[in-house]
Amino acid sequence: MKRRRSTLEIYIDILKKVSLGVSKPTNLMYKTNLSWLSLNRALNSLVSQGLIVVVEKDGRRLYKITENGRRVLEQLERARKLLLA
Numbered sequence: 588m589k590r591r592r593s594t595l596e597i598y599i600d601i602l603k604k605v606s607l608g609v610s611k612p613t614n615l616m617y618k619t620n621l622s623w624l625s626l627n628r629a630l631n632s633l634v635s636q637g638l639i640v641v642v643e644k645d646g647r648r649l650y651k652i653t654e655n656g657r658r659v660l661e662q663l664e665r666a667r668k669l670l671l672a
Contacts, residue, residue, distance in 0.1 A: 597621065597629055598638075599667070602652060602660040605639055610649040 592600070597619070604618045616626045630650065633639045638656035642649045652660070 594629075595663070597625070598633060599660065599663050601626075601629055601633060602638060602656055602663075605650050606652045606657060606660060610642075610651060612648060612650070615650065 600619050601615065604615055609615055609618050612626065612630070615621075615630075616623055619626065621629070630639070633656070634641060634650075637653060638659055639650050639652050642651055
């Protein structure tokens with residue numbers, strides 16, 4: 588049986604997907620394997636921390652990673668590699 592992901596792992600996964608160009612909420616939900624409620628909680632937290640921004644385009648919400656978000660993602664990935672080595 589697989590273990591549950593931590594909140595940090597979920598945030599890393601979302602940041603990674605958004606940085607790769609997945610910007611629509613429904614696509615993010617499927618790519619990160621999260622429920623709609625869990626995804627919205629995580630997205631709201633990441634937006635409030637300034638790691639991603641919401642962009643309105645043609646009446647749709649899209650998510651883009653900020654420069655601060657890229658730096659945080661790089662640091663977290665580096666820390667994960669060090670801890671799992």
